[in-house]
Amino acid sequence: MRESINISTIDAGLQKDSSTQHALAAASSIRPAQSGSSDDSAESAQACAAQRKGAKRCLRTHPNTVTAGMLPLGPDPVWLDPPRLETAFCPCQNSTSVDGASTRAPHYSVANPESQVLNPPIGTRIVFSYLPVTIYDTLPNANTTMAIEFNSDCEASARVLTRMSLDEDLRDVGDLTSLSTIPSDLIATVNIVSRQAGVLSGLAILPIVFSEMDVPVQVTPHANDGDPVAPQTLIASVTGPAQTLLTAERTILNFMTLLSGIASRTAQFVTEVRHTKAVILDTRKTIPGYRLLQKYAVRCGGGTNHRMGLYDGILIKDNHIAARGDASCAAAVADARQYAISHGVNPHIEIEVDSLEQLRDALNEHPEIVLLDNMDPITMSEAVRLRDVSTSPATLLEASGGVTLQTVGAIAESGVDRISIGSLTHSSPALDIGFDWPW
Numbered sequence: 001m002r003e004s005i006n007i008s009t010i011d012a013g014l015q016k017d018s019s020t021q022h023a024l025a026a027a028s029s030i031r032p033a034q035s036g037s038s039d040d041s042a043e044s045a046q047a048c049a050a051q052r053k054g055a056k057r058c059l060r061t062h063p064n065t066v067t068a069g070m071l072p073l074g075p076d077p078v079w080l081d082p083p084r085l086e087t088a089f090c091p092c093q094n095s096t097s098v099d100g101a102s103t104r105a106p107h108y109s110v111a112n113p114e115s116q117v118l119n120p121p122i123g124t125r126i127v128f129s130y131l132p133v134t135i136y137d138t139l140p141n142a143n144t145t146m147a148i149e150f151n152s153d154c155e156a157s158a159r160v161l162t163r164m165s166l167d168e169d170l171r172d173v174g175d176l177t178s179l180s181t182i183p184s185d186l187i188a189t190v191n192i193v194s195r196q197a198g199v200l201s202g203l204a205i206l207p208i209v210f211s212e213m214d215v216p217v218q219v220t221p222h223a224n225d226g227d228p229v230a231p232q233t234l235i236a237s238v239t240g241p242a243q244t245l246l247t248a249e250r251t252i253l254n255f256m257t258l259l260s261g262i263a264s265r266t267a268q269f270v271t272e273v274r275h276t277k278a279v280i281l282d283t284r285k286t287i288p289g290y291r292l293l294q295k296y297a298v299r300c301g302g303g304t305n306h307r308m309g310l311y312d313g314i315l316i317k318d319n320h321i322a323a324r325g326d327a328s329c330a331a332a333v334a335d336a337r338q339y340a341i342s343h344g345v346n347p348h349i350e351i352e353v354d355s356l357e358q359l360r361d362a363l364n365e366h367p368e369i370v371l372l373d374n375m376d377p378i379t380m381s382e383a384v385r386l387r388d389v390s391t392s393p394a395t396l397l398e399a400s401g402g403v404t405l406q407t408v409g410a411i412a413e414s415g416v417d418r419i420s421i422g423s424l425t426h427s428s429p430a431l432d433i434g435f436d437w438p439w
Contacts, residue, residue, distance in 0.1 A: 148225060148296065148299040148300050154292050154293060154296050155204075157289070157290075157291075157292040158208045158293060159208055161255075161289060161290065162205070162208055162209050162212045162251060163212055164289075165254065166209075166212060166251060169247070170247070174247075175243065175246065178242075178247055182242050182243045184241070184243060186241065186242040187240065187241060188239070188240075188242040188245060188437070188438075189237055189438060190238050190245050190435045190436065190437055190438075191234055191235075191236075191237050191435070191436045191437075191438070192234075192236045192237070192238065192256070192433060192434075193235060193433070193434055193436045194231060194235055194260075194433050195232075195432035195433060197229065197231055198228070198229060198260055198261070198263070198264030198267075199226065199228050199266075199431075200223055200224070200225050200226065200228075200235065200300065201226070201256075201259035201262065201296065201301070202258070202293075203221055203223065203225050203235065203256070204225055205255045205259075205293075206221075206236060209255075210244070210248060213247070213248060217238060217241075217245070218238070218239045219237075219238050220236060220237045220239075221235070222235060223235050223236070225263075226263070226299075226300040226302075228267070235256075235433065253433060256433050257430035257432065257433050258290075258294075258430055259293060259294070260430075261431045262294055262301065262425055263297045265301065265423075265424055265428035265429070266282075266298050266300075266301025266302060266424050269303070269405065269421060270303060272405060272409045273408055273412035273419065276412035277412075277417065278399075278411075278412035278418060278419050279303075279417070279419070280303040280304065280424075281298075281303065281306045281398070281419065281421070282298040282303060282304075282305055282421070282425055283420050284306070284307070284310075285425055285426040287426075295308065297425075298425070301424075303424065306420055312347060313350065314336045314349045314350065315350045315351075316329075316336060316349075316352065317352045318352055318354065329353060329358050329362035329365075330362055330364045331365075333349055333351055333362060333365035333367045334365050337349060348368040348369060349367045349368050349369075350369035350370070351367050351369075351370055352371040353371070354373045354375070356382060356383060359372070359383055359386060360386060363386070363387065363390045363392040363395060367392075367395055368396065369395065369396045369418070370395055370398065371398045371399075371400050372397055372398065372400070372416065373400060373401050374401035374402060375399070375401075377411055377413065377414045378414075380397070380399055380416055381414040383414075384414060384415035384416060396417040396418055397415075397416045397417050397418070398416065398418035398419070399416045399418070400419070400421075403420075403423075404423075
């Protein structure tokens with residue numbers, strides 16, 4: 001991995017030097033001058049399909065979608081892997097045409113209009129996301145994680161939750177204990193220390209808490225979110241009015257123990273599957289109001305975010321099939337595709353199946369992802385084989401349901417691409433972190 005940067009929705013009106021032109025081609029109708037003939041493009045597409053086993057999820061084959069995995073930039077295709085940043089994309093407003101398929105750009109724009117477009121060399125592998133764009137020198141794999149930047153959306157969420165927490169504690173009265181027992185002019189330094197081994201998340205919230213209290217406090221971090229820590233590791237030091245430090249203690253520790261617990265549990269799952277191609281994903285099973293922060297914690301632990309909400313992805317569950325009164329998975333995918341096209345959006349379309357028969361049916365409509373619900377590893381292996389020999393070999397297979405640290409390794413070894421785990425955000429134990437005073 002080379003670097004992470006923010007880039008905006010790529011605009012055809014931006015300056016087009018030789019390298020920028022290739023970046024622009026990802027989300028505009030502009031063709032790079034060196035891209036070759038249409039025959040060259042067709043050959044590149046064939047090469048993309050031929051490399052299916054070594055570079056999965058690189059080519060969309062559904063006739064109603066853009067060829068999302070490959071762009072004919074120079075002699076070698078540039079690989080794009082939006083499924084690994086599933087919840088990162090947002091439906092963009094600019095129409096595009098790539099390889100002759102007109103649609104709205106599905107995954108190649110981010111919600112940061114003030115950022116700059118980079119000039120990658122031809123052949124640079126790029127992953128576009130709602131989070132910082134991550135440039136890879138090689139294809140993302142099980143050892144490639146999402147950027148864990150604490151972005152402006154995370155900050156806004158943390159501020160709202162901080163205000164709620166302080167209001168719950170103080171109301172219009174204040175911290176009676178600290179006000180009555182601690183001199184108002186006492187300045188002190190407190191250390192934030194891990195009591196057990198784990199992975200950190202939530203350090204970025206420390207300055208937010210104190211800024212919401214509107215008291216000058218100096219925060220000195222000694223570690224970063226995403227860092228592994230041992231027991232008694234010094235995480236940060238905070239200097240300021242002792243009353244303020246004591247008042248903020250529980251709010252800070254509530255954030256840090258919760259988020260670090262999620263990061264630590266995620267890291268355990270990631271470790272168990274690191275010998276495979278599978279990536280670990282979260283779900284929407286989050287505490288109301290905490291979704292952005294909990295998903296940030298998953299990234300700190302090396303996991304990957306599933307969709308953020310109902311607005312940025314289509315996931316057809318068994319209850320949707322039951323409510324339709326039509327058992328056909330293919331028909332449900334087709335209806336979802338038609339809705340997306342007619343409404344000018346292009347999210348991933350995922351459908352849940354609980355049998356190989358349903359999988360065969362769903363693959364007829366080329367969904368981006370099929371969720372294999374509560375299947376055993378042997379059945380999952382057969383599902384992978386069926387997918388690979390089907391007319392939709394680029395469809396990703398996601399395992400879900402009852403995944404534990406004891407079973408996740410065997411699930412990953414079945415050959416599935418993704419494993420989603422609800423317990424990451426709803427059942428991870430808190431990481432023990434505390435305030436240590438120097439006296």
